[in-house]
Amino acid sequence: MGDKPTLNPRHNKAEVFARLRDAHAREVTEDYVEMIGDLINEEGEARSVALAERFGVTAATVNNTIKRLERDGFVTSRPYRSIFLTEKGETLAKKCRDRHQIVYNFLVSIGVDPDTAEFDAEGIEHHVSEETLRVFESAISS
Amino acid sequence: MGDKPTLNPRHNKAEVFARLRDAHAREVTEDYVEMIGDLINEEGEARSVALAERFGVTAATVNNTIKRLERDGFVTSRPYRSIFLTEKGETLAKKCRDRHQIVYNFLVSIGVDPDTAEFDAEGIEHHVSEETLRVFESAISS
DNA sequence: TTTTAAAGTTAGTCAAGGCTAAATTGATTT
DNA sequence: AAATCAATTTAGCCTTGACTAACTTTAAAA
Incomplete structure (x- = not known):
């Protein structure tokens, strides 16, 4: 009768939740590199104050986060100067932008209101x- | 010419991110009440050890979280005994279970593999x- | 009934991601 | 050149959610 199964498969969710926690840890990073990319495109540079305004957090919070992104190799920054994406940050930003667009377009394509879809x-x-x-x-292009 | 618009609407994402942070704060609570409900249904009671195993975290982490859920009125518990959902917890658990099922069914219905859909x-x-x-x-039932 | 194993608890640590308040720097005006 | 203002940084605090290690309680076996 095959191997002893690992109990009821429905009970083996630990891996799902572990991956979920990983995804969690990446969210802020992804949102920041995406937003920094947007700012550079739209305004020519990414300043702390603009990030703070767009995310609705304080400048101190932005500062903390940028330090972490820098530590992790996604951005470079010099005191009192604007923020730049590294190659690695650029790559992630593009991936996120594309993915965001696909999700958004998909939601709109199945009938979700654009504002709701954006959120x-x-x-x-x-x-x-x-x-x-x-x-x-596939669903979008059909 | 109408009111002064609040800049370019695409730039007014602060509210979206604020709501996102709120959703974040609710996630663990929702996962726990949902899982506690499942355990009670499947095994008759919800024990810390089962929660720890299913979430893939330590018993200490479960203990912390249960204290918070209790503080917030979603569960009751007594030392060394199993965990119960309050009315409030029950209500949230049902909402989460239903929502999970709809999302899962929808993903499967558009062609996502069941394992991937579950994750x-x-x-x-x-x-x-x-x-x-x-x-x-609507998409599922059509 | 005593021992032991499993379950649960407690204490202490850490990183992420928020905050406020205060200090500093850079840029603009006077 | 000095004053001022906006932007940035620093310091210190908080909660969540993770961990390990050590301890206590409960339940089961001997």
């Missing part, structure tokens, strides 16, 4: 696997 | 608005 996409994008993303893509 | 649903469910959830529902 939901912001939360959903960090939790969509590559596979699901491809299903979304 | 993605766990992350997505916390970020789906009521409106999008209703769109998902």
